[in-house]
Amino acid sequence: MATTLPPPQVEPQVDDEEDLRPHNGNGGGIRGTAPAGGDLRAVKDPRGEPTRTGIWVGLSAIAMMFAALTSALYVREGSANTDWHHIVLPRILLFNTLALIASSVALEVARRRVAGFMRGQDSSRSSATVWLNLTMLLGLVFVVGQYLAWLKLRSQGLYLPTNPNSSFFYVFTGVHVIHVLGGLGGLTRVMVKFRSAAHLLRRSTIDATSYYWHFMGMLWVYLLFVLWMKL
Amino acid sequence: MSEAAAHVVHHGPPTSFIRKHVFSLDHKVIGKQYYALALLAVFTGMVLSWIMRIHLVWPNAPIPLLGMLSKAGAPGGVVTPEYYLSLMTMHGTLMVFFVLTNAPFAAFGNYFLPIQIGAEDMAFPRFNMMSFWTTFIAFIILVTAFFVPDGPPLSGWTAYAPLSAVGKDSGPGEGLGQTLWGLSIFVFCIASLLGSLNFIATTLDLRTKGMTLARMPIVSWAWFITSCISLLAFAVLLPACLLLILDRVAGTSFFIPSGLNVSDHLQPHQGGSPLLWQHLFWFFGHPEVYIAILPAVGIVSHILINSMRKPMLSHKTIIYCMMGIGFLSYMVWGHHMFLSGMNPFSALVFSFPTLMITIPATIMTLIWLGSLYGSNLRINAASLFCLGFISMFVSGGVSGFFLAQPSIDIYLHATYFVVGHFHMVMGVAAIFGVFAGTYFWFPKMTGRMMSERLGRLHFWFTFIGTYCIFMPFHYLGLAGNVRRYSAFTDDFLVPLMPVHKFITYSALFTGAVQLIFIYNLIYSRFKGEAASENPWEATSLEWSTPSSPPPFDNFGGVHPVVYHDPYQYGVKSSTGDYLMQASPERAGETP
Numbered sequence: 152m153a154t155t156l157p158p159p160q161v162e163p164q165v166d167d168e169e170d171l172r173p174h175n176g177n178g179g180g181i182r183g184t185a186p187a188g189g190d191l192r193a194v195k196d197p198r199g200e201p202t203r204t205g206i207w208v209g210l211s212a213i214a215m216m217f218a219a220l221t222s223a224l225y226v227r228e229g230s231a232n233t234d235w236h237h238i239v240l241p242r243i244l245l246f247n248t249l250a251l252i253a254s255s256v257a258l259e260v261a262r263r264r265v266a267g268f269m270r271g272q273d274s275s276r277s278s279a280t281v282w283l284n285l286t287m288l289l290g291l292v293f294v295v296g297q298y299l300a301w302l303k304l305r306s307q308g309l310y311l312p313t314n315p316n317s318s319f320f321y322v323f324t325g326v327h328v329i330h331v332l333g334g335l336g337g338l339t340r341v342m343v344k345f346r347s348a349a350h351l352l353r354r355s356t357i358d359a360t361s362y363y364w365h366f367m368g369m370l371w372v373y374l375l376f377v378l379w380m381k382l
Numbered sequence: 383m384s385e386a387a388a389h390v391v392h393h394g395p396p397t398s399f400i401r402k403h404v405f406s407l408d409h410k411v412i413g414k415q416y417y418a419l420a421l422l423a424v425f426t427g428m429v430l431s432w433i434m435r436i437h438l439v440w441p442n443a444p445i446p447l448l449g450m451l452s453k454a455g456a457p458g459g460v461v462t463p464e465y466y467l468s469l470m471t472m473h474g475t476l477m478v479f480f481v482l483t484n485a486p487f488a489a490f491g492n493y494f495l496p497i498q499i500g501a502e503d504m505a506f507p508r509f510n511m512m513s514f515w516t517t518f519i520a521f522i523i524l525v526t527a528f529f530v531p532d533g534p535p536l537s538g539w540t541a542y543a544p545l546s547a548v549g550k551d552s553g554p555g556e557g558l559g560q561t562l563w564g565l566s567i568f569v570f571c572i573a574s575l576l577g578s579l580n581f582i583a584t585t586l587d588l589r590t591k592g593m594t595l596a597r598m599p600i601v602s603w604a605w606f607i608t609s610c611i612s613l614l615a616f617a618v619l620l621p622a623c624l625l626l627i628l629d630r631v632a633g634t635s636f637f638i639p640s641g642l643n644v645s646d647h648l649q650p651h652q653g654g655s656p657l658l659w660q661h662l663f664w665f666f667g668h669p670e671v672y673i674a675i676l677p678a679v680g681i682v683s684h685i686l687i688n689s690m691r692k693p694m695l696s697h698k699t700i701i702y703c704m705m706g707i708g709f710l711s712y713m714v715w716g717h718h719m720f721l722s723g724m725n726p727f728s729a730l731v732f733s734f735p736t737l738m739i740t741i742p743a744t745i746m747t748l749i750w751l752g753s754l755y756g757s758n759l760r761i762n763a764a765s766l767f768c769l770g771f772i773s774m775f776v777s778g779g780v781s782g783f784f785l786a787q788p789s790i791d792i793y794l795h796a797t798y799f800v801v802g803h804f805h806m807v808m809g810v811a812a813i814f815g816v817f818a819g820t821y822f823w824f825p826k827m828t829g830r831m832m833s834e835r836l837g838r839l840h841f842w843f844t845f846i847g848t849y850c851i852f853m854p855f856h857y858l859g860l861a862g863n864v865r866r867y868s869a870f871t872d873d874f875l876v877p878l879m880p881v882h883k884f885i886t887y888s889a890l891f892t893g894a895v896q897l898i899f900i901y902n903l904i905y906s907r908f909k910g911e912a913a914s915e916n917p918w919e920a921t922s923l924e925w926s927t928p929s930s931p932p933p934f935d936n937f938g939g940v941h942p943v944v945y946h947d948p949y950q951y952g953v954k955s956s957t958g959d960y961l962m963q964a965s966p967e968r969a970g971e972t973p
Contacts, residue, residue, distance in 0.1 A: 201505035201583040201584070201586075201588065204505075204583045204586050205505060205506060205579055205580075205582075208578075208579045208583060208613065209579050211614070212575050212579065212613050212614070212616075212617040215613075215614045215617035215618060216617045216620055216621050219622065219665070223621070223662060226655055227636060227653075227654070227655055227658060230653060230657075230658065231653040232640065232653060233640075233653070234635070234653035311634060312632055315635065315636070315653060315654075318628070318634040318635070322624070322625070326621070
């Protein structure tokens with residue numbers, strides 16, 4: 152059981168000693184993150200769950216970073232006199248987009264199945280595992296697809312320094328893919344924990360991973376739009 | 383306070399040396415590690431400033447050992463003009479990133495934020511450890527620049543493009559040295575983002591029972607607001623550094639314009655925008671000023687209330703002012719660029735919110751002064767440094783009024799006036815906050831008191847010394863003394879040399895008296911008088927821990943409960959004139 156902290160309270164007067172029983176899980180805290188038996192299925196996350204908060208905070212930083220990159224693109228376009236050469240985006244990007252959106256759907260299904268398993272509605276892990284695997288597969292398809300898109304540009308003689316358009320293309324897609332790989336890492340963690348005999352997966356972990364993953368999908372649609380409009 | 387310990391399964395503290403002192407997950411150890419790193423950086427940066435000051439007034443004097451560090455930059459120990467710029471760059475980078483960002487925010491914040499809100503650690507201890515060690519790697523990368531063949535970069539801590547972007551052609555140090563700088567700051571950004579994320583999640587989610595947001599001490603609020611600012615600011619500097627590194631190593635042209643000829647070499651770049659770097663950098667750079675100063679504002683307010691033994695006129699207004707400053711800090715970056723060649727009309731747009739920042743800053747100052755008026759201030763080293771902070775904050779802040787106006791800035795831009803301004807309001811004021819925090823929290827961190835006599839001596843020497851250094855800078859600036867020159871040989875600058883000499887003597891003196899502080903720190907750590915449980919009779923939760931330093935889980939397996947606003951001073955209670963946050967007693971109940 153975790154040595155966790157009571158969540159934030161709103162009531163001004165505190166005299167209810169009963170509520171001081173320890174909550175389960177301080178969300179990533181080191182000092183006892185698992186109950187004695189190890190089974191986290193029955194554990195209810197406290198109201199203020201740092202993993203969920205943390206992921207929103209992290210996503211806002213990532214959003215800010217891409218906002219900065221977008222504004223850099225606009226400023227750079229404004230300063231370009233002769234070197235702003237439009238590039239034709241590789242068609243495979245559309246396929247990649249569909250793969251990433253499909254993976255988000257798959258993850259959402261997986262998340263519900265995992266929740267069902269945790270609540271005891273589902274007795275076996277297998278259906279959730281299938282959807283998690285599918286998410287992972289589609290994510291990998293996206294990454295490979297992005298690589299193919301780079302190869303396509305290279306075959307046209309468009310490298311990172313060739314012109315600002317190709318520079319921004321590689322930077323936007325590269326930074327995004329690094330974040331997607333981070334998401335795949337998170338997904339692997341979820342899968343390993345979900346398969347563990349001791350039921351080490353927390354709801355908040357898969358929730359946070361899925362928020363991150365959906366955000367990567369939305370971010371990609373936004374980036375594709377910007378790239379399509381400006382490059 | 384409730385005994386919840388019975389239900390709790392503890393994972394005990396680590397026992398191995400490595401996990402306990404090096405790769406520790408304990409926020410208190412990490413806080414001390416940040417503090418130690420900041421100390422190392424501040425002394426390195428201070429020695430660099432000494433070398434610069436000595437070179438400015440005795441340009442041909444050989445500086446011992448310097449010749450060994452860089453044969454090309456300082457042949458025989460005599461600093462070349464290029465090496466002067468390298469020293470300046472490293473001084474600025476070390477001080478701004480590794481001292482002013484680390485000491486008041488990461489060091490004290492790590493140590494005391496979780497304790498003040500009643501948590502047993504940060505929300506993500508592993509991230510916390512990673513933040514520190516990533517910062518440490520950034521520090522090592524930066525310092526490595528001293529030892530590469532061409533030495534450290536010379537483009538200033540602001541690394542203005544295209545100077546910072548074109549590579550070796552633009553001067554010694556602009557090869558590998560500048561790349562290392564970019565890499566170091568890139569890594570530092572990642573560390574800061576991780577740290578900010580941790581602070582925010584901790585503040586929002588790990589507050590103990592009864593610790594509502596409104597009941598958080600000012601200084602916890604300051605760390606929280608600072609982490610919000612830091613999160614969004616470093617998220618912009620990170621991609622900016624990426625683009626700068628790509629311009630340098632991958633041949634892209636984000637910041638390098640067409641037809642740029644440097645050292646008779648036509649640069650193979652086209653179409654880039656040097657102004658883009660300035661926009662991205664200052665979008666980070668101005669909020670960075672508040673990342674440095676707001677934690678100090680918090681520390682000082684927290685300590686002053688304790689020393690005055692009465693609540694501030696309105697400590698919540700100070701919190702709102704900090705929020706206001708944080709919000710406005712994102713709208714003013716262009717005031718660093720009045721003369722950069724951007725549209726002159728946009729100067730007005732940036733000037734207006736810049737002047738608006740003076741409103742919350744003035745409100746804060748008036749609250750401090752108004753609260754101090756008529757109070758029985760307990761004078762000690764910590765409260766003296768708080769008063770010193772207010773003095774520096776006002777003296778340095780007032781010159782901001784001048785610089786915020788584009789028409790005046792045309793004259794004062796790039797003169798020593800600017801140097802004086804930001805050193806006082808950002809550098810010295812924030813450092814005074816760190817000193818105040820050190821004297822105040824040392825008993826909690828070590829269980830021993832620092833020497834009060836040495837502390838006061840340290841304060842008076844430092845206070846007078848810093849004024850002697852930085853006040854004349856304003857005069858020099860008004861007299862037209864430009865900054866970044868390594869020697870003053872122009873006719874109109876030569877008569878100013880006596881002032882420079884005075885500043886150099888003052889700098890050597892002020893730097894040397896910091897040894898008093900270091901001695902006090904080390905001596906008191908081992909031989910200092912044992913501290914009582916709550917030596918300052920303070921109210922916040924850090925003084926409710928069962929021991930000093932606090933045990934591994936801060937409250938010894940107990941979850942503290944908070945019953946009061948943070949500053950119950952000047953009340954009647956069984957403890958005296960104050961009521962601790964964790965005390966269930968009501969004010970005035972005691973017979």
